[in-house]
Structures are given as C-alpha cells and as structure tokens.
Amino acid sequence: MELNHRIQWKKVAIYTCLIAVGFTIAFVLLAFTGQVQFGKDAPAWVQAVGSVVGIAVAITIPLTTSRRDERRKEQADAAKARTYALHLMPQADRLHNRLRSVNLLMMDPDDEEEDEMARALEVLKDATQLDAWGYQLHELGKPGELLQKSIAAAVEALTLLEDQDFYDRYNGQIVDDRTGEIAEFEKPKPATPALLRAESLAEKSAAALRELFL
Numbered sequence: 001m002e003l004n005h006r007i008q009w010k011k012v013a014i015y016t017c018l019i020a021v022g023f024t025i026a027f028v029l030l031a032f033t034g035q036v037q038f039g040k041d042a043p044a045w046v047q048a049v050g051s052v053v054g055i056a057v058a059i060t061i062p063l064t065t066s067r068r069d070e071r072r073k074e075q076a077d078a079a080k081a082r083t084y085a086l087h088l089m090p091q092a093d094r095l096h097n098r099l100r101s102v103n104l105l106m107m108d109p110d111d112e113e114e115d116e117m118a119r120a121l122e123v124l125k126d127a128t129q130l131d132a133w134g135y136q137l138h139e140l141g142k143p144g145e146l147l148q149k150s151i152a153a154a155v156e157a158l159t160l161l162e163d164q165d166f167y168d169r170y171n172g173q174i175v176d177d178r179t180g181e182i183a184e185f186e187k188p189k190p191a192t193p194a195l196l197r198a199e200s201l202a203e204k205s206a207a208a209l210r211e212l213f214l
Contacts, residue, residue, distance in 0.1 A: 077139075078212075084136045085143065085209045091130060092147055092209055096202035098127030099154060103195050117165050124158045143212065146205035153198035160191035 105120045128151055137144035173182050 081140050082212050084139050085212045088134070088137070088140070088144075088147065089206065089209045091134070092150075092202060092206040095127050095147075095150060095154065096199065096206055098123050099150075099195060099199040099202055102127070102157075103192075103199060106192065106195070117161065117168070121158070121161055121165060124154060124161065128154045128158060140209070140212075143205055143208035146201050146208055150198050150201035150205055153194050153201060157191045157194035157198055160188055160194060163188035164191060 102120045102124050105116050105123070130151070134151075137148050140147070167185070167188055172187060173184050175182055
C-alpha cells in the first residue's frame with residue numbers, strides 16, 4: 001500500500017499509455033511520409049510497436065485490478081469500523097456524561113468536600129471502564145484516537161484525584177509506625193486540567209463516531 005502511494009501507479013500508467021500512443025502515431029506518420037522504409041525491417045518495427053503497447057497493457061491491467069481490490073478493502077474496513085462504532089458510541093457518551101458530572105461535583109460548593117471526592121472517584125472509576133470492544137479502538141481511525149486520548153486523560157485525572165484524596169485524609173503527612181517520625185509529602189497537582197481535557201476529548205470522540213454514519 002505504501003509503495004503504491006509513493007510510486008503513484010496511476011500516473012505511471014497514464015504516461016506509459018501516452019508514450020505508447022505517441023510512439024504509434026509517430027511511427028504511422030513517419031511511414032506515410034516515407035521516413036520509415038518497411039522492407040526487410042518491417043518485422044522489427046512491428047515488434048518495437050508491439051513491445052511498447054504490450055508494456056502499457058502490462059502496467060494498466062494489474063493497476064486496475066489492484067485499485068479495485070483496494071476499494072473493496074476500504075469498503076470492508078469502513079463497514080467494520082461502523083460495526084465497532086455502533087457498540088462504542090454509548091460508551092463514549094457515558095464517558096462524556098460521567099466526566100461532566102465529575103467536573104460539576106468538584107465545583108459544587110454545597111456538599112461536604114469528602115463526599116464530593118468520594119463520589120467523584122466512584123464516578124470516574126466507572127467512566128474509565130471499557131469492555132472487550134474497547135480493544136478495537138484502533139480500528140476507528142480519528143474517532144478511536146480521540147476516545148483513546150480521552151480515556152488516558154480520565155485515567156490521569158483519576159490518579160491525581162486519588163493522590164489528592166490521600167493527601168487530604170492524612171493532611172499531607174504520614175507517620176512511621178516504627179520510629180514515630182512524621183514525613184511530609186508534596187501536594188499533588190490539581191486534577192481539573194486533566195478532567196476538562198478528558199471531557200472535551202470525550203465530547204469530540206462521541207461526535208466523530210456519529211459522523212461515521214453520515
């Protein structure tokens with residue numbers, strides 16, 4: 001496939017056919033004007049013309065067959081991608097809705113902070129779960145890539161939220177049971193940028209999956 005794109009066989013066939021036609025026309029004109037003397041050399045000239053035409057045919061026929069096979073494969077790949085998309089669209093929607101809910105939970109000032117974090121973690125863990133069909137995301141092209149990136153960003157946000165939850169529970173400190181020494185650890189990075197990025201990518205992936213059917 002890569003070789004076909006690099007060589008551009010369609011142009012090769014066109015140019016070969018043009019050369020063959022041009023050679024034949026030139027030969028006929030030369031014959032009519034007397035520039036070509038058939039005589040004993042006639043078989044050689046006929047063989048030369050036949051060779052050029054044969055080369056053109058030898059290139060054109062395999063190229064046509066190859067292009068037809070490529071079109072069939074493209075159609076089969078597109079049909080397979082739509083089959084995967086039918087199953088993954090609800091999961092993409094679910095991911096987008098869960099991420100939006102998590103962002104709203106993290107911004108809601110009315111609930112207790114611990115309750116917010118617990119619910120956000122529960123919702124986000126559920127959002128990042130894909131069944132076996134998730135292993136076919138690479139078959140979907142750009143929509144699958146967007147969904148992969150969205151899941152990756154959601155997993156990153158989940159890790160950051162878990163770090164934040166651990167930090168908050170222990171006030172950024174941990175006590176060594178043997179020595180009684182208190183160790184402090186760094187405050188984790190905020191999860192909001194990853195959450196917002198994941199939500200945006202999930203929305204785009206859901207829209208891109210639907211475009212496969214337009």
